[in-house]
Amino acid sequence: MQSPEQSPERSPTLLGLAALAALAAGCAASAQPAHPQQAHPQQAQLDRPLAPATRTARLDVALGQPLAVAGQKNKVYLKVGLTGLALEDAGDRPPVNVSIVLDKSGSMGGQKLHQAKEAARLAVDRLAPSDIVSVVAYDSTVRVVVPATKAMDKRTIHHGIDRLSAGGNTALFAGVSKGAEELRKFFDRNRVNRVVLLSDGLANVGPSSASELARLGASLMREGMSVTTLGLGLDYNEDLMAQLARAADGNHAFIERASDLARFFELEFGTVLKVVGRNATLTIDCAPGVRPVRLLGRDGDIVGQQVVVRLNQLYASEEKFALLELEVPPGELGGRMPVARVEASYGNLLTQMTDRLRGGVDIGFVATAAEADRARDQSVMVKAIELVANERNRMALMLNDQGRTREARQVLQDNAAWLDDNFQRYKAPSLQKLKRANNEDASNLDGENYRRQRKKMRKRQIEYDMQQMY
Amino acid sequence: MRPRLALVLAVLVLSPLVALAWLGVRLTDGEDRAVQVRFDGVIAARLDETAEAVKRVIAALEGDLLAATDDLPPDAPALRSRLRAERRLGHVLVFDGEARLSFPPPDGPLSADERAFLERTRGLWENRDFARPAAGDAAQDGGVVPGWYIWFWAGGLNLMYRRPLPDGRTVAVEVDRPRLLAAVIAALPTTERAPSTGTERLTLVDSSGRVVYQWGAWEPPAGLSPRLERALPPPLEAWRLTWSGPPPPAPSMAGLYAGLAGVALALLGLALWFYRASTAELRRAARRVSFVNQVSHELKTPLTNIRMYAELLDDALWDADDRTRRHLGVIVDESQRLSRLIGNILTFARHQRDRLTLRPTPHRPDALVEGVLAQFEPAFAAKGITIEADLDAEHRAALDADAVGQILANLLGNVEKYAADGGRVTVSTRQPGDTLRLTVADAGPGVDKAHRARIFEPFYRVSDRLSDGVAGTGIGLGIARTLARLHGGDLVLEPSAVGARFTATFAAPRAEPAGGAAREELS
Numbered sequence: 001m002q003s004p005e006q007s008p009e010r011s012p013t014l015l016g017l018a019a020l021a022a023l024a025a026g027c028a029a030s031a032q033p034a035h036p037q038q039a040h041p042q043q044a045q046l047d048r049p050l051a052p053a054t055r056t057a058r059l060d061v062a063l064g065q066p067l068a069v070a071g072q073k074n075k076v077y078l079k080v081g082l083t084g085l086a087l088e089d090a091g092d093r094p095p096v097n098v099s100i101v102l103d104k105s106g107s108m109g110g111q112k113l114h115q116a117k118e119a120a121r122l123a124v125d126r127l128a129p130s131d132i133v134s135v136v137a138y139d140s141t142v143r144v145v146v147p148a149t150k151a152m153d154k155r156t157i158h159h160g161i162d163r164l165s166a167g168g169n170t171a172l173f174a175g176v177s178k179g180a181e182e183l184r185k186f187f188d189r190n191r192v193n194r195v196v197l198l199s200d201g202l203a204n205v206g207p208s209s210a211s212e213l214a215r216l217g218a219s220l221m222r223e224g225m226s227v228t229t230l231g232l233g234l235d236y237n238e239d240l241m242a243q244l245a246r247a248a249d250g251n252h253a254f255i256e257r258a259s260d261l262a263r264f265f266e267l268e269f270g271t272v273l274k275v276v277g278r279n280a281t282l283t284i285d286c287a288p289g290v291r292p293v294r295l296l297g298r299d300g301d302i303v304g305q306q307v308v309v310r311l312n313q314l315y316a317s318e319e320k321f322a323l324l325e326l327e328v329p330p331g332e333l334g335g336r337m338p339v340a341r342v343e344a345s346y347g348n349l350l351t352q353m354t355d356r357l358r359g360g361v362d363i364g365f366v367a368t369a370a371e372a373d374r375a376r377d378q379s380v381m382v383k384a385i386e387l388v389a390n391e392r393n394r395m396a397l398m399l400n401d402q403g404r405t406r407e408a409r410q411v412l413q414d415n416a417a418w419l420d421d422n423f424q425r426y427k428a429p430s431l432q433k434l435k436r437a438n439n440e441d442a443s444n445l446d447g448e449n450y451r452r453q454r455k456k457m458r459k460r461q462i463e464y465d466m467q468q469m470y
Numbered sequence: 471m472r473p474r475l476a477l478v479l480a481v482l483v484l485s486p487l488v489a490l491a492w493l494g495v496r497l498t499d500g501e502d503r504a505v506q507v508r509f510d511g512v513i514a515a516r517l518d519e520t521a522e523a524v525k526r527v528i529a530a531l532e533g534d535l536l537a538a539t540d541d542l543p544p545d546a547p548a549l550r551s552r553l554r555a556e557r558r559l560g561h562v563l564v565f566d567g568e569a570r571l572s573f574p575p576p577d578g579p580l581s582a583d584e585r586a587f588l589e590r591t592r593g594l595w596e597n598r599d600f601a602r603p604a605a606g607d608a609a610q611d612g613g614v615v616p617g618w619y620i621w622f623w624a625g626g627l628n629l630m631y632r633r634p635l636p637d638g639r640t641v642a643v644e645v646d647r648p649r650l651l652a653a654v655i656a657a658l659p660t661t662e663r664a665p666s667t668g669t670e671r672l673t674l675v676d677s678s679g680r681v682v683y684q685w686g687a688w689e690p691p692a693g694l695s696p697r698l699e700r701a702l703p704p705p706l707e708a709w710r711l712t713w714s715g716p717p718p719p720a721p722s723m724a725g726l727y728a729g730l731a732g733v734a735l736a737l738l739g740l741a742l743w744f745y746r747a748s749t750a751e752l753r754r755a756a757r758r759v760s761f762v763n764q765v766s767h768e769l770k771t772p773l774t775n776i777r778m779y780a781e782l783l784d785d786a787l788w789d790a791d792d793r794t795r796r797h798l799g800v801i802v803d804e805s806q807r808l809s810r811l812i813g814n815i816l817t818f819a820r821h822q823r824d825r826l827t828l829r830p831t832p833h834r835p836d837a838l839v840e841g842v843l844a845q846f847e848p849a850f851a852a853k854g855i856t857i858e859a860d861l862d863a864e865h866r867a868a869l870d871a872d873a874v875g876q877i878l879a880n881l882l883g884n885v886e887k888y889a890a891d892g893g894r895v896t897v898s899t900r901q902p903g904d905t906l907r908l909t910v911a912d913a914g915p916g917v918d919k920a921h922r923a924r925i926f927e928p929f930y931r932v933s934d935r936l937s938d939g940v941a942g943t944g945i946g947l948g949i950a951r952t953l954a955r956l957h958g959g960d961l962v963l964e965p966s967a968v969g970a971r972f973t974a975t976f977a978a979p980r981a982e983p984a985g986g987a988a989r990e991e992l993s
Contacts, residue, residue, distance in 0.1 A: 141661040141671075141685045173648075174655055174683050181656035206655075206682050212648050219649035222557040281554070301550075304579035308554065 057277055057314055058083040059344050059357040060321075064380035067372045070333035070365035075293070077384040078361065080284060080342050081321035084276040084314035085350075093273050093316075094349035096192040097132040099148070099179035100124075102164065103199040103232075104137045109166035112232060115258040116198055117161050119265040123196075124158065126269050127151035132191070134182035135161055138175030139168025140205050148185040172203035173216060176227060176244070180220050190352045192275040192313075193225040194250065196268055198261075200232040203240065210240040217248030224278065226250040226313060228268055231459075232258060234451050238458040249312035251468050254459040256452070267470040274469075277314030277355075280346035282322050284309070287338040289329040296323040296387035297465035314346060320467050323380075323387055331365040338362045382428040389415050389434055390464045393441065397457050405445050412442035434464075475748060479741040487734050494726040501721040509718040510698060517700040517711050520658065520672065524711075525703040527657045531645065534558045535631045536616065539641050546575050560644050561587045563594070563630075565601035567638040587644070590623060594630070594642070601632070601640040614640050618705035627677045627708055654706075655683045670715035677708035690714040756822075763819040766812045773812065777805040803849045810879050817876065818945050821952055828870040828956050832981035835863035835906050838871055839899055842878045846886070853890045863901035867978035873953040874908070877961065877974050880946040881910040884970075889914020892969055905959065906978040911971040922963055926951045950974070 064077035087093055100120050104113060124133055128151065135146035135157065146160040179195040187193060207213070217227050228250035229241040238254065245252035251271060255264050282300075284307040286292050292307050300309035300322065309322040324340075331337045341360040348355045366372055392415045400408035419435035422428075437460060444453035462468065538558040543549050553559055561584075564573035574584040576595075594600050601614060616633040619642065629645040658674065671686040673696070690696075696712035780801045787794060820826040843857055850857055878897075885895045892913030900907040917925060926947050947961070954961040958977025963970060 136660075140689070141687065143661050168689075171684070173651070177652040177655040177683075178660055180652065184656070205684065206680075207648060207651060215646050215648040216652055219560075219646055219652060224557070301581035301583060303550065303581045303584075306547075308550075 055085055055350055056348065056355045056357065057085055057280075057344075057346060059342065059359050060319070061340070061342050061359040061361045062377050062380050063339065063361055063363060064377050064384050065363075065372060065375070066377060067364045067366045067375040068328055068331065069369055069372050070335075070367060071330050073330060074328045074363075076326050076328055076339075076363065077296075077380055078284070078324045078326050078340060079321050079380040079383055080282050080309075080324070080344070080359075081319045082277075082280055082282070082311055082314055082344055082346065082357075083319040084274075084316045087274065087276065087316040091128075092350070094190065094192055094275060095130050095132070095188075096127065096194065096272050096275075097148070097183055097186050097188065098127070098192070098269075098272060099134045099136060099182045099195045101136045101138065101175045101179035101195055101197045102145075103139075103170060103172070103175070103197075103201065104164050104166045104168070105139045105170045105201055106167050107201045107233075107235065112200060112258045113164060113166045115261045116232075117164060119261040120161050121158050122262055123265040123269045124151060124154055124161075126266075126273070132186045133157060134179070134185075136175060136179045136182060137164050138171045138178070139166070140171055141168070142171060142174045142178045144178065144182065148182040169205045170199065170201045170203050171205035172197075172199055172240075173206040173208065173213060176213070176216060176220075180223075180225055183225055187224070189224050189278065189347065190349055192272055192278075192349070194272055195220070195225060195227040195248075196230065196250075196265075196272075197227060197241075197244070198230045198232060199236050199241065201235050202237050208240075210237065210243045213240050214243040214247040217244045217246070217250075221248045221312065228252070228272075230255055230261075230264055230268070231455060232261065234455070236455075238455045242458040242462045246462050246466060249310075249466070251470065252459060252462045253470065254455040264470075271315060271469050274316045274318070275313050276316045276349050277346040278312065278349060280311035280314050280320065280344065282309045282311060283307075283343045283345075284322070284324060285341045285343075286326065287340060289337075290339055291327040293325040293327055296325060296384060297390065298322050311346075315469060318467070318469060321383065323384055325384075328363055331363070333365055333367055336362050336364050378426050378428070382422075382426050382431060385419070385422045385426075385431060386434060386464055389419050389438065390461055393438060393457060394461055396441065397454065397461075400445050400450065409442045409445055412438045412445075416442065475745065479745055483734070483737040483741045486737060487730065490733055491730055494723075494730060498721055498723055498726060505718050505721060513698045513713045513715075514700075516672070517698060517713055520711055521700050521702055523657050524654055524706065527653050528703065528706070531650070531653060532616075532631065535643050535645075536633065539633060539635065539643060542635060542639075542641060544637075546573055546578060549573050560646050560649070562644065563591060563601075563642040565595070565640040565642075569598045569601040569640065571595045571601075572639070591644070594619075594621065601642065620705050620708075622677070627706070629705055651682055658683060659685050661685045661687050670713060673712045673714070674702075675710045675712060682709070686715070688715050759819055759822055762815055766815045766819075769808075770812055770816070773805060773809055777802070777809060780805055799848050806845055807849075807883070810876070810883065813872075813876055814880065814945055814949050817949050817953070821949070826952070826956065828873055828953070830868035830870045830957070830978075832866045833869045833871050833874075834866050835869060835874070835899055835901060835908075835978065836861040838869065838874050839863075839878060839897060839908065842875050842882065843897060845879070846882050849886060850882075850895070853886065854893060855885065855890055856894045858894060858896045860896060860898035863899035863906055865901055866981040867901070867904070867906060868981060869906065869976060869978050870953075870957060873957055874906075874976065877950040877953055878908065878910070880950045881972050881974075883946060885910065885912045885914065889969060891915070901978070901980075904977065904979045906976040908974045908976070909964075909971065910974075911966060912969040914969045916966070916968065916970050917963060925963065926961070 060079070060081040060083070062079050062081075064079065065074065068074035068076060100123065102108075102113075102116055102120065108116065120135065127133055131151045132148055133146065133151045134144065134148040137143050137145050145164060146157050149157070151157065176195060176197055179197070183193045183195065202208070203213070207216075220227060225248070227244055227248035229245040229252045231238055231241045231253065232255045234256070242252050244250075251268060253264050253268070255261060284292070286305040286307070288305070290305070292302050292305070295302070295307065295309065298309055298311075300307055307322075307324060311320040311322065314320060326339065328337070328339060339361050342358065344357040344359075346355055347353075366375075392411055396408040396411040396415070399405075399411060416435045416438040419431050419438065423431040423435060437456075441453055441457055444450060463470075535558065538556050539562070542562075542564065543552055549562075549564065553562065562573070563571060566572045574580055574588055576588065580588070588595070600619075614632050614634050617631070619630040619632050621628050621630070626647060628647060629650060630642045631645060632640065632642045634640050654674070659672075669686075669688055671684060671688045671690050673684040674682045676682050694714060696714045697717075698713045700711045701707050702709045702711060780798060784795075784798050784802055787798060790798075817826060839859070839861055843859060847857065882895070882897075885892075889895070889912035892915075894913050896909070896911045898909045898911075900909075951961040954974045954976065959975035961972060961974045964973050965971070
């Protein structure tokens with residue numbers, strides 16, 4: 001994530017830094033209502049170095065539109081982010097318990113399996129002796145190649161990986177289930193418990209639908225495990241793999257060439273080794289009169305005025321956030337109105353405590369739209385735009401799947417144009433990147449190209465929705 | 471003779487072999503069945519064990535659900551946060567004491583997720599009996615007791631665990647199918663690297679016949695139905711565990727085959743030995759026959775000379791004294807008898823070598839018969855046997871003179887030997903059409919019933935008081951019958967009141983009356 005561009009029209013007079021810093025410190029004292037916020041997270045961090053004694057995540061609550069036009073209903077975006085604390089040194093990280101689940105079905109034969117084995121070996125090499133690793137391979141049936149063990153005797157683990165050979169069908173559900181079972185052997189809530197699944201084909205033994213795998217993922221996540229899905233080549237079911245990763249709070253990647261496997265394992269293990277929090281949950285209570293309309297990107301429960309969103313795992317120095325669209329009732333000119341109170345809780349893997357952070361946000365009312373627009377929080381708006389664009393991208397994919405390619409292309413082109421407008425306004429490079437991606441999508445909606453592009457789209461969608469690191 | 475022996479020996483060898491093989495196959499079959507039964511027993515135990523493991527998973531799940539629902543908070547917000555925090559629970563339906571749904575509140579604010587859940591379980595919670603609390607004896611009045619509730623929705627089995635709560639409410643917890651599957655799969659074995667697992671494939675199949683999970687490295691060929699199946703314990707009784715694998719190795723037939731081969735070899739050896747022994751006997755007999763044959767040949771020429779000169783002498787000494795003439799008669803008779811004997815032996819030998827052939831030429835049958843009778847006259851006269859000739863075969867016909875003569879001589883010889891006491895012999899000829907019938911009837915003791923069938927066999931001699939001390943080779947009648955048959959007729963012993971009555975028949979096509987006779991006279 002890059003720091004937002006300085007917007008020239010930002011009002012320098014309204015600085016709510018004190019409140020933000022208090023939130024960042026995460027102490028219970030920050031419960032006082034926040035003042036009009038021109039959130040500047042990075043700047044706040046620079047201004048006030050993190051208190052060394054408090055090893056907690058940072059909660060940021062900000063509105064995309066801190067000022068609204070008085071006397072009318074306003075649609076605003078609320079962003080609630082949790083940033084995992086920075087790891088001071090690598091040895092500091094929480095221990096991991098990871099199960100590598102490899103597809104060794106017939107289609108993996110040759111170079112693919114060879115590269116996968118090499119990648120798995122390299123990944124194992126990154127683990128510390130106190131970490132736990134297991135390797136499960138599946139085709140029509142499942143074999144536990146390396147039962148869960150401390151990553152001390154790496155030669156034995158390598159040896160187990162080396163003996164794999166390809167052949168058979170794809171019992172993906174069973175493979176993940178058995179990978180999870182290996183995690184359970186040394187299950188500890190204070191470890192990072194993750195299944196890393198590699199597959200290059202369609203699941204065809206056992207439950208094989210995207211929704212069944214997603215429900216399995218959700219069930220594993222409730223148990224405290226996450227599942228990362230690495231899709232290799234052009235033949236895997238990207239819906240299944242993306243939904244599984246999404247439900248189980250893992251990463252999802254599209255790896256077109258087997259030669260890139262090592263890099264992706266490297267990336268994945270990089271994120272695994274950066275997990276600092278688990279079970280992060282945001283509870284957002286909207287003020288009376290404020291109506292939660294919908295969540296962008298993430299799923300959550302909206303019941304009446306209360307919105308509950310699970311962010312699940314937190315990564316060191318990485319922000320995970322929920323973006324909520326709200327309808328704010330008409331306010332008086334010059335007046336202020338509380339919008340929402342937020343409580344965040346998560347299991348801190350470093351202190352092994354459950355941390356609770358609280359925050360809130362209110363909104364001010366001005367006379368004109370121009371005034372309100374000038375006060376917009378660029379970083380929140382950019383994120384909101386990304387997620388809205390993401391949603392449209394998903395819609396285009398659905399249309400194209402239904403054979404309505406012309407409409408799909410139109411949606412994507414409109415999306416790109418809209419992103420371009422917003423890029424002109426906010427100057428955020430991420431918007432330009434997304435615009436280009438949508439244009440690329442628009443021109444690859446047919447035939448063989450779509451097979452590849454669809455995987456790219458699914459990957460991008462989950463990446464933006466869930467703030468994935470790669 | 472030889473092919474028959476070979477056949478007998480083959481039967482002797484093969485029948486015990488076949489019997490042994492049959493027995494062996496029966497035994498192996500029985501053994502095989504026993505192996506199959508034992509094998510099935512082992513598989514059944516495996517399946518039972520696996521079903522037991524699944525049962526434990528379900529029991530553990532039940533325990534979890536019971537523990538997690540013990541103190542459910544009363545109001546919706548608290549319930550929601552409990553459900554969010556409680557990893558053992560998924561969606562729940564909570565009913566108040568009157569079996570009305572209280573959570574998720576059907577008319578209160580709902581999350582999208584809750585709304586979808588209510589929608590798909592509408593059939594359950596709208597039915598008041600679904601959560602009717604038990605009054606008194608629960609089992610009797612059909613109220614809710616802790617247990618599983620199964621319904622089919624979205625193409626598969628769905629499970630709810632229902633229980634009454636201590637505070638009078640009833641809760642039904644939805645157990646997500648994939649979650650249950652994952653828990654069951656976690657408890658089941660994997661395919662390990664050991665080669666021994668290459669001999670089986672166990673499969674868990676759900677209610678719609680889909681494979682849920684399988685293990686074992688053996689890949690069953692398409693279309694193979696499993697060897698054994700087991701239903702899972704409730705509430706998964708619609709699921710099945712199946713075992714497939716190659717059939718157990720059949721009991722080794724090597725021992726049986728080796729035994730059979732051994733017995734066959736021994737029998738073959740024995741048969742060969744018998745065959746060689748018996749053919750050696752035959753070879754010896756053949757050598758004997760050939761020796762006698764050669765000797766007879768050697769004897770034939772001098773004997774012919776003796777006969778010729780004796781007859782010449784008989785003619786020359788027509789006026790010699792009685793004593794001399796009697797002595798000469800004896801010489802002539804005995805040389806004729808010897809000549810017949812040698813003739814029989816040679817005929818027999820030829821027959822043995824299948825080289826006996828006849829050469830019929832036109833003859834007047836009665837002339838042939840008279841010639842033979844003339845030969846026997848002196849001997850018969852000496853023994854007091856009168857010959858009554860009743861000849862009526864005047865027409866010339868194709869006959870082998872030697873054969874007819876030999877037959878008649880053999881018959882008359884027998885009369886001389888065995889029926890001299892009868893004192894007479896009747897020889898009659900008849901010539902109906904192209905056959906010649908020749909009958910020799912004596913007044914002797916006749917042939918005992920017991921021997922009638924066998925008197926024509928070579929070397930068979932009726933041995934009784936009467937024939938004891940009478941010399942003979944035992945081939946005369948056999949030769950006679952053989953010759954008669956070769957001549958298109960037969961020789962039979964006919965029943966008669968007294969003595970023995972032999973009738974010989976011959977195929978004797980008549981020759982042209984005139985010309986033929988002239989030629990005969992000339993030759």
